[in-house]
Amino acid sequence: MAFPVSAALLDALVLSVVSREDTYGYKITQEIREAMDMSESTLYPVLRRLLKNNFLESYDQEYMGRNRRYYKITDEGLKQLEDYQSEWFIYKEKIDKLMINSEDNRSENNE
Protein backbone atom coordinates (compact mmCIF):
# COMPACT_ATOMS: atom_id res chain seq x y z
CA MET A 1 0.00 0.00 0.00
CA ALA A 2 1.25 3.44 -0.88
CA PHE A 3 0.27 5.01 2.45
CA PRO A 4 2.15 4.35 5.66
CA VAL A 5 0.38 2.44 8.40
CA SER A 6 0.98 3.99 11.80
CA ALA A 7 0.95 2.21 15.13
CA ALA A 8 -2.08 4.28 16.13
CA LEU A 9 -4.01 3.11 13.08
CA LEU A 10 -3.16 -0.51 13.87
CA ASP A 11 -4.28 -0.02 17.47
CA ALA A 12 -7.55 1.45 16.27
CA LEU A 13 -8.17 -1.38 13.79
CA VAL A 14 -7.41 -4.11 16.30
CA LEU A 15 -9.65 -2.44 18.88
CA SER A 16 -12.51 -2.21 16.42
CA VAL A 17 -12.11 -5.83 15.26
CA VAL A 18 -12.10 -7.06 18.87
CA SER A 19 -14.98 -4.77 19.83
CA ARG A 20 -17.29 -6.58 17.42
CA GLU A 21 -16.75 -9.95 19.09
CA ASP A 22 -14.14 -11.65 21.25
CA THR A 23 -11.65 -13.16 18.91
CA TYR A 24 -8.17 -14.67 18.62
CA GLY A 25 -4.84 -13.70 17.11
CA TYR A 26 -4.98 -15.49 13.79
CA LYS A 27 -8.46 -14.24 13.03
CA ILE A 28 -7.61 -10.64 13.91
CA THR A 29 -4.67 -10.75 11.52
CA GLN A 30 -6.82 -12.17 8.73
CA GLU A 31 -9.50 -9.52 9.24
CA ILE A 32 -7.06 -6.65 9.23
CA ARG A 33 -5.41 -8.07 6.16
CA GLU A 34 -8.66 -7.59 4.31
CA ALA A 35 -8.10 -3.87 4.65
CA MET A 36 -4.35 -3.56 4.42
CA ASP A 37 -1.17 -5.38 3.75
CA MET A 38 -0.10 -6.21 7.28
CA SER A 39 2.73 -8.60 7.99
CA GLU A 40 1.88 -11.57 10.19
CA SER A 41 4.62 -10.54 12.56
CA THR A 42 2.97 -7.18 13.28
CA LEU A 43 0.02 -8.20 15.36
CA TYR A 44 1.61 -9.60 18.48
CA PRO A 45 3.36 -6.37 19.51
CA VAL A 46 0.14 -4.45 18.88
CA LEU A 47 -1.92 -6.86 20.99
CA ARG A 48 0.66 -6.79 23.71
CA ARG A 49 0.65 -3.00 23.77
CA LEU A 50 -3.14 -2.92 23.96
CA LEU A 51 -3.14 -5.50 26.78
CA LYS A 52 -0.54 -3.50 28.69
CA ASN A 53 -2.59 -0.35 28.33
CA ASN A 54 -5.65 -2.23 29.62
CA PHE A 55 -7.53 -1.65 26.39
CA LEU A 56 -7.86 -5.41 25.91
CA GLU A 57 -8.17 -8.43 28.15
CA SER A 58 -7.32 -12.00 27.26
CA TYR A 59 -8.80 -15.28 28.39
CA ASP A 60 -8.31 -18.88 27.37
CA GLN A 61 -11.02 -21.02 25.91
CA GLU A 62 -10.84 -24.59 24.78
CA TYR A 63 -10.94 -25.23 21.09
CA MET A 64 -10.40 -28.64 19.48
CA GLY A 65 -8.63 -30.08 22.49
CA ARG A 66 -6.31 -27.13 23.03
CA ASN A 67 -6.53 -23.74 24.65
CA ARG A 68 -6.95 -20.76 22.44
CA ARG A 69 -6.37 -17.26 23.72
CA TYR A 70 -9.24 -14.90 23.07
CA TYR A 71 -9.13 -11.14 23.31
CA LYS A 72 -11.91 -8.99 24.70
CA ILE A 73 -12.20 -5.21 24.67
CA THR A 74 -12.37 -3.40 28.02
CA ASP A 75 -14.35 -0.29 28.91
CA GLU A 76 -11.16 1.71 28.61
CA GLY A 77 -10.58 0.13 25.23
CA LEU A 78 -14.05 1.12 24.07
CA LYS A 79 -13.39 4.67 25.15
CA GLN A 80 -10.10 4.68 23.32
CA LEU A 81 -11.80 3.27 20.25
CA GLU A 82 -14.33 6.10 20.31
CA ASP A 83 -11.50 8.59 20.49
CA TYR A 84 -9.85 6.93 17.54
CA GLN A 85 -13.11 6.92 15.62
CA SER A 86 -13.73 10.62 16.12
CA GLU A 87 -10.15 11.42 15.20
CA TRP A 88 -10.42 9.22 12.16
CA PHE A 89 -13.60 10.94 11.09
CA ILE A 90 -11.93 14.33 11.13
CA TYR A 91 -8.82 13.02 9.43
CA LYS A 92 -10.79 11.24 6.73
CA GLU A 93 -12.98 14.26 6.01
CA LYS A 94 -9.99 16.49 5.58
CA ILE A 95 -8.15 14.04 3.38
CA ASP A 96 -11.24 13.43 1.27
CA LYS A 97 -11.74 17.14 0.90
CA LEU A 98 -8.19 17.75 -0.23
CA MET A 99 -7.69 14.67 -2.30
CA ILE A 100 -11.01 13.64 -3.79
CA ASN A 101 -13.79 16.17 -3.46
CA SER A 102 -11.89 19.42 -3.55
CA GLU A 103 -12.91 20.33 -7.10
CA ASP A 104 -16.55 19.32 -6.60
CA ASN A 105 -16.85 21.23 -3.36
CA ARG A 106 -15.49 24.40 -4.79
CA SER A 107 -17.70 24.35 -7.85
CA GLU A 108 -20.73 23.55 -5.70
CA ASN A 109 -19.92 26.37 -3.36
CA ASN A 110 -19.47 28.84 -6.16
CA GLU A 111 -22.83 28.09 -7.71
Place this chain on the structure above:
Amino acid sequence: MNKQEYLSELEAHLASLSEEERTNALRFYEEYFEDAGPENEQQVISELGKPFALAKSIICEQSAYSKSKSFANYKASISANYNSTAAEEVEPDVAPDAAPQQPHTQYTAYNYAGSNAASSSNESVDDKVGSYDKYKESYGSYNNNEAYSSNTNMNGNNYDNSYKRKDGYSHSRSYSSGSSDTVGFVLFVLLIVFVIAPAVITIGCIALGLLLGAVGCLIGALVVLLVAIVKASAFYFGASILCAGLTMIFLPIGLLLAVKLLPKIVKWTAKTVKNLAGGVIE
Protein backbone atom coordinates in the same frame (compact mmCIF):
# COMPACT_ATOMS: atom_id res chain seq x y z
CA MET B 1 12.68 -25.21 8.88
CA ASN B 2 9.49 -26.49 10.45
CA LYS B 3 7.24 -24.97 13.07
CA GLN B 4 9.03 -26.56 16.03
CA GLU B 5 12.45 -25.45 14.81
CA TYR B 6 11.16 -21.97 14.15
CA LEU B 7 9.61 -21.65 17.59
CA SER B 8 12.63 -22.99 19.45
CA GLU B 9 14.89 -20.63 17.54
CA LEU B 10 12.54 -17.79 18.40
CA GLU B 11 12.63 -18.83 22.05
CA ALA B 12 16.42 -18.74 22.03
CA HIS B 13 16.38 -15.19 20.64
CA LEU B 14 13.88 -14.10 23.29
CA ALA B 15 16.21 -15.11 26.12
CA SER B 16 16.53 -11.51 27.30
CA LEU B 17 12.83 -11.27 28.12
CA SER B 18 11.27 -12.27 31.40
CA GLU B 19 9.95 -15.81 31.66
CA GLU B 20 6.36 -14.58 31.48
CA GLU B 21 6.85 -12.34 28.45
CA ARG B 22 8.68 -15.09 26.63
CA THR B 23 6.00 -17.66 27.34
CA ASN B 24 3.29 -15.26 26.22
CA ALA B 25 5.04 -14.47 22.95
CA LEU B 26 5.81 -18.11 22.18
CA ARG B 27 2.31 -19.15 23.06
CA PHE B 28 0.92 -16.51 20.70
CA TYR B 29 2.98 -17.70 17.75
CA GLU B 30 2.42 -21.36 18.53
CA GLU B 31 -1.30 -20.74 18.50
CA TYR B 32 -0.94 -18.71 15.36
CA PHE B 33 0.66 -21.69 13.62
CA GLU B 34 -2.08 -23.98 14.87
CA ASP B 35 -4.86 -21.65 13.73
CA ALA B 36 -3.22 -21.19 10.35
CA GLY B 37 -3.21 -24.98 9.95
CA PRO B 38 -0.35 -27.35 9.15
CA GLU B 39 -0.86 -26.83 5.42
CA ASN B 40 0.09 -23.15 5.78
CA GLU B 41 3.07 -23.76 8.05
CA GLN B 42 5.73 -22.84 5.51
CA GLN B 43 3.82 -19.79 4.37
CA VAL B 44 3.51 -18.53 7.95
CA ILE B 45 7.22 -19.11 8.53
CA SER B 46 8.18 -17.11 5.47
CA GLU B 47 5.70 -14.36 6.40
CA LEU B 48 6.93 -14.08 9.95
CA GLY B 49 10.47 -13.62 8.71
CA LYS B 50 13.64 -14.79 10.37
CA PRO B 51 13.17 -15.78 14.04
CA PHE B 52 15.89 -13.30 14.92
CA ALA B 53 14.07 -10.39 13.28
CA LEU B 54 10.77 -11.39 14.83
CA ALA B 55 12.36 -11.67 18.27
CA LYS B 56 13.82 -8.22 17.84
CA SER B 57 10.46 -6.70 16.96
CA ILE B 58 8.99 -8.29 20.09
CA ILE B 59 11.83 -7.13 22.32
CA CYS B 60 11.80 -3.60 20.92
CA GLU B 61 8.10 -3.36 21.61
CA GLN B 62 8.70 -4.34 25.23
CA SER B 63 11.16 -1.51 25.71
CA ALA B 64 8.89 0.87 23.84
CA TYR B 65 6.09 0.13 26.24
CA SER B 66 6.78 3.05 28.54
CA LYS B 67 6.74 5.32 25.53
CA SER B 68 3.46 3.94 24.31
CA LYS B 69 1.96 4.44 27.72
CA SER B 70 2.79 8.11 27.78
CA PHE B 71 1.53 8.32 24.24
CA ALA B 72 -1.79 6.88 25.32
CA ASN B 73 -2.02 9.55 28.01
CA TYR B 74 -1.09 12.16 25.51
CA LYS B 75 -3.77 10.94 23.15
CA ALA B 76 -6.30 10.89 25.93
CA SER B 77 -5.47 14.48 26.78
CA ILE B 78 -5.72 15.49 23.13
CA SER B 79 -9.13 14.00 22.64
CA ALA B 80 -10.36 15.26 25.98
CA ASN B 81 -9.19 18.74 25.09
CA TYR B 82 -10.55 18.54 21.63
CA ASN B 83 -13.93 17.47 22.87
CA SER B 84 -14.15 20.02 25.62
CA THR B 85 -13.13 22.74 23.19
CA ALA B 86 -15.82 21.62 20.83
CA ALA B 87 -18.38 21.65 23.62
CA GLU B 88 -17.42 25.17 24.66
CA GLU B 89 -17.19 26.71 21.26
CA VAL B 90 -19.97 25.12 19.29
CA GLU B 91 -23.28 26.63 20.30
CA PRO B 92 -26.33 24.67 19.18
CA ASP B 93 -27.62 27.61 17.13
CA VAL B 94 -24.53 28.35 15.09
CA ALA B 95 -24.81 31.42 12.93
CA PRO B 96 -23.81 30.42 9.39
CA ASP B 97 -21.27 33.21 8.95
CA ALA B 98 -19.56 32.33 12.22
CA ALA B 99 -19.07 28.72 11.27
CA PRO B 100 -15.95 28.77 9.09
CA GLN B 101 -13.73 30.17 11.79
CA GLN B 102 -14.68 27.61 14.39
CA PRO B 103 -13.09 24.51 12.97
CA HIS B 104 -9.88 26.43 12.64
CA THR B 105 -9.81 27.41 16.31
CA GLN B 106 -10.69 23.95 17.36
CA TYR B 107 -7.91 22.43 15.44
CA THR B 108 -5.45 24.83 16.93
CA ALA B 109 -6.51 23.79 20.38
CA TYR B 110 -6.47 20.21 19.29
CA ASN B 111 -2.99 20.37 17.88
CA TYR B 112 -1.38 22.09 20.77
CA ALA B 113 -3.19 20.35 23.56
CA GLY B 114 -0.43 17.80 23.83
CA SER B 115 1.37 19.56 26.65
CA ASN B 116 -1.64 19.52 28.93
CA ALA B 117 -1.94 16.95 31.62
CA ALA B 118 -3.98 13.86 30.99
CA SER B 119 -6.12 14.60 33.99
CA SER B 120 -9.02 15.78 31.91
CA SER B 121 -9.28 12.42 30.19
CA ASN B 122 -11.85 11.06 32.62
CA GLU B 123 -14.71 12.88 30.98
CA SER B 124 -17.76 10.74 30.55
CA VAL B 125 -18.11 8.99 27.24
CA ASP B 126 -21.56 10.42 26.67
CA ASP B 127 -20.26 13.96 26.91
CA LYS B 128 -17.68 13.22 24.32
CA VAL B 129 -20.10 11.68 21.90
CA GLY B 130 -22.46 14.59 22.38
CA SER B 131 -19.87 17.22 21.68
CA TYR B 132 -18.56 15.19 18.80
CA ASP B 133 -22.01 15.18 17.21
CA LYS B 134 -22.25 18.91 17.70
CA TYR B 135 -18.94 19.23 16.05
CA LYS B 136 -20.16 17.25 13.10
CA GLU B 137 -23.01 19.71 12.71
CA SER B 138 -20.74 22.71 12.69
CA TYR B 139 -18.37 20.91 10.41
CA GLY B 140 -21.23 20.37 8.01
CA SER B 141 -22.20 24.01 7.92
CA TYR B 142 -18.59 24.92 7.49
CA ASN B 143 -18.53 22.62 4.53
CA ASN B 144 -21.23 24.47 2.63
CA ASN B 145 -19.89 27.92 3.30
CA GLU B 146 -18.43 29.95 0.49
CA ALA B 147 -15.44 31.00 2.53
CA TYR B 148 -14.20 27.44 2.44
CA SER B 149 -11.31 27.92 0.03
CA SER B 150 -9.83 30.80 2.02
CA ASN B 151 -9.70 28.57 5.07
CA THR B 152 -8.29 25.55 3.38
CA ASN B 153 -4.78 26.78 3.83
CA MET B 154 -5.01 27.32 7.55
CA ASN B 155 -6.60 24.00 8.15
CA GLY B 156 -4.12 22.36 5.88
CA ASN B 157 -1.26 23.75 7.88
CA ASN B 158 -2.68 22.72 11.19
CA TYR B 159 -3.38 19.32 9.93
CA ASP B 160 0.21 19.03 8.81
CA ASN B 161 1.45 19.58 12.34
CA SER B 162 -0.64 16.85 13.84
CA TYR B 163 0.24 14.54 11.04
CA LYS B 164 3.94 15.00 11.54
CA ARG B 165 3.60 14.21 15.20
CA LYS B 166 1.77 11.02 14.45
CA ASP B 167 4.29 10.12 11.85
CA GLY B 168 7.08 10.52 14.35
CA TYR B 169 5.23 8.28 16.70
CA SER B 170 4.84 5.54 14.17
CA HIS B 171 8.45 5.97 13.15
CA SER B 172 9.64 4.71 16.48
CA ARG B 173 7.45 1.69 16.52
CA SER B 174 6.59 0.16 13.21
CA TYR B 175 8.03 -3.09 12.10
CA SER B 176 9.43 -4.59 9.02
CA SER B 177 12.33 -6.87 8.53
CA GLY B 178 14.88 -6.49 5.78
CA SER B 179 18.52 -6.84 4.89
CA SER B 180 19.38 -3.67 6.84
CA ASP B 181 18.76 -5.71 10.01
CA THR B 182 22.05 -7.53 9.88
CA VAL B 183 24.08 -4.46 8.93
CA GLY B 184 22.49 -2.43 11.72
CA PHE B 185 23.14 -5.13 14.24
CA VAL B 186 26.79 -5.54 13.23
CA LEU B 187 27.31 -1.77 13.45
CA PHE B 188 25.67 -1.74 16.83
CA VAL B 189 27.92 -4.53 18.15
CA LEU B 190 31.03 -2.86 16.70
CA LEU B 191 30.06 0.42 18.34
CA ILE B 192 29.62 -1.26 21.71
CA VAL B 193 32.79 -3.33 21.53
CA PHE B 194 35.22 -0.80 20.03
CA VAL B 195 33.96 2.60 21.12
CA ILE B 196 31.60 2.62 24.04
CA ALA B 197 32.97 -0.18 26.19
CA PRO B 198 36.62 1.02 26.02
CA ALA B 199 35.62 4.63 26.63
CA VAL B 200 33.39 3.85 29.59
CA ILE B 201 35.84 1.40 31.15
CA THR B 202 38.83 3.72 30.72
CA ILE B 203 37.15 6.83 32.02
CA GLY B 204 35.49 4.87 34.80
CA CYS B 205 38.82 3.44 35.91
CA ILE B 206 40.56 6.82 35.78
CA ALA B 207 37.78 8.38 37.81
CA LEU B 208 37.82 5.56 40.32
CA GLY B 209 41.62 5.74 40.61
CA LEU B 210 41.57 9.49 41.13
CA LEU B 211 38.82 9.30 43.71
CA LEU B 212 40.56 6.49 45.62
CA GLY B 213 43.83 8.44 45.34
CA ALA B 214 42.07 11.50 46.75
CA VAL B 215 40.72 9.49 49.67
CA GLY B 216 44.18 7.99 50.28
CA CYS B 217 45.83 11.42 50.20
CA LEU B 218 43.19 12.80 52.55
CA ILE B 219 43.78 9.99 55.05
CA GLY B 220 47.53 10.46 54.63
CA ALA B 221 47.20 14.20 55.17
CA LEU B 222 45.24 13.67 58.37
CA VAL B 223 47.64 11.02 59.72
CA VAL B 224 50.70 13.10 58.91
CA LEU B 225 49.01 16.14 60.44
CA LEU B 226 48.41 14.14 63.60
CA VAL B 227 52.09 13.10 63.63
CA ALA B 228 53.11 16.73 63.02
CA ILE B 229 51.02 17.87 65.98
CA VAL B 230 52.33 15.08 68.27
CA LYS B 231 55.96 15.61 67.28
CA ALA B 232 55.52 19.37 66.80
CA SER B 233 57.61 18.99 63.64
CA ALA B 234 57.55 21.48 60.79
CA PHE B 235 58.68 18.74 58.37
CA TYR B 236 55.64 16.57 59.05
CA PHE B 237 53.40 19.63 58.91
CA GLY B 238 54.72 20.46 55.45
CA ALA B 239 54.19 16.85 54.33
CA SER B 240 50.62 17.03 55.59
CA ILE B 241 49.96 20.18 53.57
CA LEU B 242 51.44 18.45 50.52
CA CYS B 243 49.09 15.50 50.96
CA ALA B 244 46.14 17.82 51.43
CA GLY B 245 47.17 19.63 48.24
CA LEU B 246 47.23 16.37 46.32
CA THR B 247 43.74 15.60 47.63
CA MET B 248 42.56 18.97 46.36
CA ILE B 249 43.93 18.14 42.90
CA PHE B 250 42.67 14.55 42.63
CA LEU B 251 39.24 15.06 44.09
CA PRO B 252 37.80 17.61 41.63
CA ILE B 253 39.22 15.84 38.57
CA GLY B 254 37.92 12.48 39.74
CA LEU B 255 34.54 13.95 40.60
CA LEU B 256 34.36 15.79 37.29
CA LEU B 257 35.02 12.58 35.37
CA ALA B 258 32.66 10.47 37.44
CA VAL B 259 29.78 12.93 37.77
CA LYS B 260 29.91 14.92 34.53
CA LEU B 261 31.65 12.96 31.82
CA LEU B 262 30.53 9.41 32.60
CA PRO B 263 26.77 10.11 32.64
CA LYS B 264 27.18 12.06 29.41
CA ILE B 265 28.80 9.07 27.74
CA VAL B 266 26.14 6.75 29.11
CA LYS B 267 23.39 9.09 27.89
CA TRP B 268 24.99 9.43 24.49
CA THR B 269 25.30 5.65 24.31
CA ALA B 270 21.67 5.16 25.17
CA LYS B 271 20.66 7.69 22.53
CA THR B 272 22.86 6.16 19.85
CA VAL B 273 21.65 2.68 20.66
CA LYS B 274 18.07 3.89 20.47
CA ASN B 275 18.64 5.60 17.14
CA LEU B 276 20.44 2.60 15.75
CA ALA B 277 17.75 0.27 16.99
CA GLY B 278 15.14 2.62 15.51
CA GLY B 279 16.96 2.63 12.19
CA VAL B 280 17.21 -1.14 12.22
CA ILE B 281 13.51 -1.53 12.94
CA GLU B 282 12.54 0.96 10.30
